Amino acid sequence: MWVVRSTVMSVTNARQRLWTAILCGLGLLAAQPSLCSAKYADITPFKLLGVEGDLSARYSLDDYEQTSGGGDKTYQTRPSFEEEISVLTQSYAYHPDFLNMDLGGGLLLVQQDFDSDQGKNNTRESLYNLTAHLNFLQKKPYPLRLFYDRSNPSVTTSLAGRFLVENTRYGMNASLLEPFSPVTLNLEAFRFESDGSGFSTTIDQTTDQAAIRASKSYAGGNSVRVSYLWNETDSRSGSPGLPIQQTVTTTKTTDAGAVNIFGSEDQVRLTQLFTYINQTLEPQQEPSSELDDLRYSYDMRWTHTTKTQSFYQYRLQKSDRSEVNTTNRNARVGASYEQEQGWHGDMDIHGEKEDQDTTNFDRKVYGTRGAIGYDRAIRYGSMQLGASMRLDQTDQSTGDTDIVQVFDESVTLAGTTPVALQNEFVISSSIVVTNQANTQTFIEGLDYDVRVIGAVTEIQRLIGGNIFDGQTVLVDYQYRSGGDVKFNSFNQNYFSNFKIFRFHDLFARYRDLNQSVKSGQPTTPLNDIQNLLLGVRVEYPLLSGWLVGGEVNYEDQDEDISPFTRKLYKAHVETALPRTTRLRVMGRREFVDNENSPEDVDISQVIAQLTSRPWLRTAVNAEADYEKDTGGTQNRRRRALAVGLVWLYRKLQFTLRGEHIDDKQGQVTQKNNKIRGQLIRRF
Numbered sequence: 057m058w059v060v061r062s063t064v065m066s067v068t069n070a071r072q073r074l075w076t077a078i079l080c081g082l083g084l085l086a087a088q089p090s091l092c093s094a095k096y097a098d099i100t101p102f103k104l105l106g107v108e109g110d111l112s113a114r115y116s117l118d119d120y121e122q123t124s125g126g127g128d129k130t131y132q133t134r135p136s137f138e139e140e141i142s143v144l145t146q147s148y149a150y151h152p153d154f155l156n157m158d159l160g161g162g163l164l165l166v167q168q169d170f171d172s173d174q175g176k177n178n179t180r181e182s183l184y185n186l187t188a189h190l191n192f193l194q195k196k197p198y199p200l201r202l203f204y205d206r207s208n209p210s211v212t213t214s215l216a217g218r219f220l221v222e223n224t225r226y227g228m229n230a231s232l233l234e235p236f237s238p239v240t241l242n243l244e245a246f247r248f249e250s251d252g253s254g255f256s257t258t259i260d261q262t263t264d265q266a267a268i269r270a271s272k273s274y275a276g277g278n279s280v281r282v283s284y285l286w287n288e289t290d291s292r293s294g295s296p297g298l299p300i301q302q303t304v305t306t307t308k309t310t311d312a313g314a315v316n317i318f319g320s321e322d323q324v325r326l327t328q329l330f331t332y333i334n335q336t337l338e339p340q341q342e343p344s345s346e347l348d349d350l351r352y353s354y355d356m357r358w359t360h361t362t363k364t365q366s367f368y369q370y371r372l373q374k375s376d377r378s379e380v381n382t383t384n385r386n387a388r389v390g391a392s393y394e395q396e397q398g399w400h401g402d403m404d405i406h407g408e409k410e411d412q413d414t415t416n417f418d419r420k421v422y423g424t425r426g427a428i429g430y431d432r433a434i435r436y437g438s439m440q441l442g443a444s445m446r447l448d449q450t451d452q453s454t455g456d457t458d459i460v461q462v463f464d465e466s467v468t469l470a471g472t473t474p475v476a477l478q479n480e481f482v483i484s485s486s487i488v489v490t491n492q493a494n495t496q497t498f499i500e501g502l503d504y505d506v507r508v509i510g511a512v513t514e515i516q517r518l519i520g521g522n523i524f525d526g527q528t529v530l531v532d533y534q535y536r537s538g539g540d541v542k543f544n545s546f547n548q549n550y551f552s553n554f555k556i557f558r559f560h561d562l563f564a565r566y567r568d569l570n571q572s573v574k575s576g577q578p579t580t581p582l583n584d585i586q587n588l589l590l591g592v593r594v595e596y597p598l599l600s601g602w603l604v605g606g607e608v609n610y611e612d613q614d615e616d617i618s619p620f621t622r623k624l625y626k627a628h629v630e631t632a633l634p635r636t637t638r639l640r641v642m643g644r645r646e647f648v649d650n651e652n653s654p655e656d657v658d659i660s661q662v663i664a665q666l667t668s669r670p671w672l673r674t675a676v677n678a679e680a681d682y683e684k685d686t687g688g689t690q691n692r693r694r695r696a697l698a699v700g701l702v703w704l705y706r707k708l709q710f711t712l713r714g715e716h717i718d719d720k721q722g723q724v725t726q727k728n729n730k731i732r733g734q735l736i737r738r739f
Contacts, residue, residue, distance in 0.1 A: 099151050109143035109160070112736035116210075117729070122520060125723025129173070136168040142185060153196075158189040164208055166220065183208050183222070197236035201229040203246075221252030221259055239272040257524065258300065260292040261493070277317040285309045291493040295522035298503075303494050304338040323359045328352075337494060347463075348376040366391040367404075380461045381413040390425075401428035416455025417537060423448035437555040446547040449574075458539045458579050459483070464530045467515055469523055472692045472721050474507055474514035479535040481580045482513035486534040489515065494530070498523060505690070509653045510618020511583060520724040539579035545571045561593040585615040591624075601632035622657075623647045637668035648687065658687030675702045693720040707738040 114137070121131040142162030149155040164183040170176060185207050192200040204226040210219065227246025234240055245266040252259045264287070271281040287307045294300040310332045318324040335347040354370040369388040375381070390404025407422035427444035460479075467475050484506050489498045498504055503521030507514040515531065517523050551565040567587040588611070595605035609624035628642040641664045648657035661683040668676045681696040700713040715730040 102149050103147060105146040105148065105152075107143065107145050108739070109141070109162075110736050110738045111141050112139070112734060114138040114140070114735075115731070115733040117731040119727075119729040121727045123725045124520065132170070132172040134168065134170050136166060138164060138166050140164045144187060154193065156191050156194065158187060158191075161186040183220075197231075197233035199231050199233075203227060203229075219252055219254035219257075221250055224249040239270050242269045243267075244269075253296075258293055258296055262290045264288045275317075277322065278315060280312075280314045282312040283310070285311070289493070291495050293493050294491055294496040297522045298496050298498070300495050301339075305494065306336045306338075308334045324356065325359075326354075326356045328354055346378060350374045363395050364391065364393050377463055379414055380463075383409075383411050383413075385409045397431055397433070399428070399430055401426070403427070412455075412460070415457055415459075417453070417458075417460060418455070419450065419452035419537070421448055421450045434554075436557055437560075439555070440551075440553040442549075442551050444549045446545075448545050448547075449542070450545065451542045452537065453540050454537055458537045459534050460537050461532075461534050463532050465533070466528055467531050468526065468528045469504070469515065469517035470526050471694065472517055472519060472719070474516040476512050476514050477531065477533065479533075480511035480513075481536040481538075482508075483534045483536065484508060484513060486532075487513075487515075488532040490530050490532075492528060492530060496522075498529065504529075507655050507688075509650055509655050510615075511580070512618070518724070519719045519721045519726045536580050539577060541576035541578040542574045543571055543578070543582060544574060545569065559594055559596050561591075563589075563591050563593070565589040581616060583615055583617045585613060587611070587613045603630040604628070618650055618652050620648055620650045622649075633668075635668060635670040637666065637670070640665045654689050656687035657685060659683065659685045673704050676700070690722045691720075692722075694718070708736070709738075710735050 116136050116138075118132075118134045120133075121129070123129045140162055142160065144158060144160030147157050147159065149157065162185040164185065166179070166181040166183065168181075169178045186204065187206075188202075188204045190202040192202075194201075206222075206224045208220050208222055210221070225246060225248045227244070230243045232241040246264075248263040248265075250259050250261050265285065267283060267285040269281070269283040271279065273279040285308070287305075287309075289305045289307075290302070291305070292300055292302045310330075312330040314326075314328045316326045318326070329352070331349075331351045333347065333349040335349075337346065350373070352370075352372040354368075356368040358366045358368075360366065367388070367390055371384070371386050373382075373384045375383075386406065386408035388404050388406040390402060390406075392400075392402035394400040403424070403426040405424050407420070409418075409420050411418040423446065425444065425446040427442065429440065429442035431440050432438070462479060465478060467477070469475060487500070487506060489500075489504055490496060491498070498521070500506060501518075503518060503523050505516045505518055507516055513533075515529075517525070517527075523529065546569070548568045549565070550567075551563070553561060553563040555561050565588075567585065569583075569585040571582040571584055573582065589609065590611075591607065591609040593605075593607040595603065597603050604627075606627035607624070608626075609622070611622040611624075613620050613622075623646070625645040626643070628640065630638065630640040632638055642662070644659065644661040646657055646659040650656055661681070663682075664678075664680045666676075666678045670676060676699075678699045679697075681694070684693045685691065695718040696716065698713065698715045701711065703710040711732070711734045713730075713732045715728070717726075717728040719726045
């Protein structure tokens with residue numbers, strides 16, 4: 057009997073060993089030895105590790121109304137209900153080290169009504185979400201990841217309100233890691249599709265991208281990396297209020313970098329970066345349809361002692377765009393000294409050269425700079441003193457013309473606050489503003505306004521146009537470089553800051569820029585500047601949790617082109633209220649008087665913020681903001697109110713938020729009302 061039982065057990069064990077060997081051998085040899093040495097219980101055709109998900113109901117309301125100076129009124133109202141259920145599972149096939157998976161999906165039901173001055177309609181949609189992530193051999197030096205994601209997230213903009221976008225992303229990511237490969241290699245490829253539309257925004261974009269990256273770290277801190285990325289974006293996105301032109305942007309980027317450490321105590325660190333970008337735009341748009349951009353940087357830092365360091369820097373940028381070929385080179389050599397408290401400073405010798413082959417424009421700048429500072433504790437606080445000086449000589453030749461072309465300067469337009477362009481003496485008629493996808497060109501006077509204050513040119517968003525609040529746009533323009541001239545500039549800066557009794561800050565700054573012509577005749581005026589800034593800042597903690605504070609600034613800038621004075625007054629008070637409530641109220645008055653421009657500033661602003669936890673599991677927040685500027689040629693005013701509530705009980709959460717925004721700019725008034733509510737149960 058014992059012999060029979062032993063024989064049966066031996067046969068059973070042999071079958072188990074044979075089954076284990078077969079599983080290890082059928083395509084899983086790449087995972088040895090971990091799989092074959094794993095416990096038999098870990099090997100199974102499929103095992104579910106966990107399930108999570110949620111059930112939610114959402115309500116949103118977007119109400120938009122605009123009134124122009126002539127009395128014309130437009131409105132749009134969009135209420136919507138959404139119900140969604142989603143499930144995500146974690147599992148593996150054969151063994152968790154061979155293939156682990158995140159699989160899930162969900163159903164989204166949308167009921168939406170639309171009412172406007174142009175008519176009414178409604179939609180009923182059934183959408184789905186899907187997630188599939190397959191992770192092969194994640195603990196091996198040759199992991200592979202395949203993924204597919206389809207989602208319907210919401211997008212919110214100032215003009216379009218809230219609307220759903222259908223996003224689809226699928227692709228792969230594979231790597232070869234050390235020590236299997238002498239260098240770390242990574243290969244990535246994916247496609248991303250996005251489609252959706254709101255009141256005044258349409259998203260229709262497809263992106264294909266492939267990249268290969270290699271990197272190697274060696275010898276204690278040394279590293280080298282190189283990569284190649286190909287990206288093609290096909291876009292029809294933009295505002296329905298303007299024509300949308302389909303554009304295909306193809307970008308090829310080659311990137312390399314190295315970090316090297318030298319010295320017996322690793323006291324020398326050298327960083328080098330190289331980037332080459334080739335970008336084409338179809339259909340071609342003159343004069344900026346193709347770009348070849350090469351950049352190289354060399355940065356060496358030498359630590360001599362714990363307090364002293366020297367640096368050696370070189371930058372090269374060569375940009376060829378249509379008929380404009382520009383090369384920039386600059387070099388900087390210097391040293392710095394710093395201690396925890398007391399004296400610190402730095403100095404350098406620098407040079408810069410910019411030229412354009414097509415226009416024969418050439419500019420050379422070389423000089424020296426030095427800065428010194430002193431920090432120390434004093435009897436009733438601390439003090440900081442500092443000074444810097446810079447002496448430069450500029451020698452420029454404009455060749456055929458003194459006009460310089462700038463492409464794709466990135467500008468973010470928030471609210472109706474004007475934003476200055478980077479260069480002075482801009483030719484206003486040359487300004488072209490487009491969206492980032494280059495599918496639309498915005499219209500001056502409808503979408504944005506151009507303001508000129510002295511030598512500075514500003515772009516200002518108009519609330520009745522097609523640029524939404526916070527949108528980043530691209531600006532092409534030309535500016536005057538100043539003609540054939542050689543001049544010296546001497547720039548001095550002095551500052552001080554005294555902190556007294558922990559609650560008072562007294563600060564002052566003085567700047568003096570003096571420029572003198574050595575030869576030639578500038579076509580734009582040189583601008584000597586004397587700037588004085590004085591200020592005091594206080595913040596007092598009082599009894600019973602009260603906090604009061606404020607700030608006063610006075611700035612006077614005397615310059616040749618556009619002198620101005622600025623006064624700033626700020627105050628705030630903060631206090632604790634019953635039921636774990638905190639209230640903060642802030643006020644601001646700012647005046648800017650531009651002597652040679654009617655575009656002044658006269659801002660009044662009040663902000664109130666409240667946070668509270670009035671009941672168990674409940675949080676409430678509210679913010680009110682009022683701002684008015686009557687200093688310029690076009691008055692602007694903004695009133696905003698937002699209230700939010702969050703209630704949480706175990707896995708049940710309810711959120712509610714309402715917003716009201718009332719903007720007025722010139723004769724145009726725009727009102728936005730938003731309500732967002734969600735009830736979600738997680739499981």
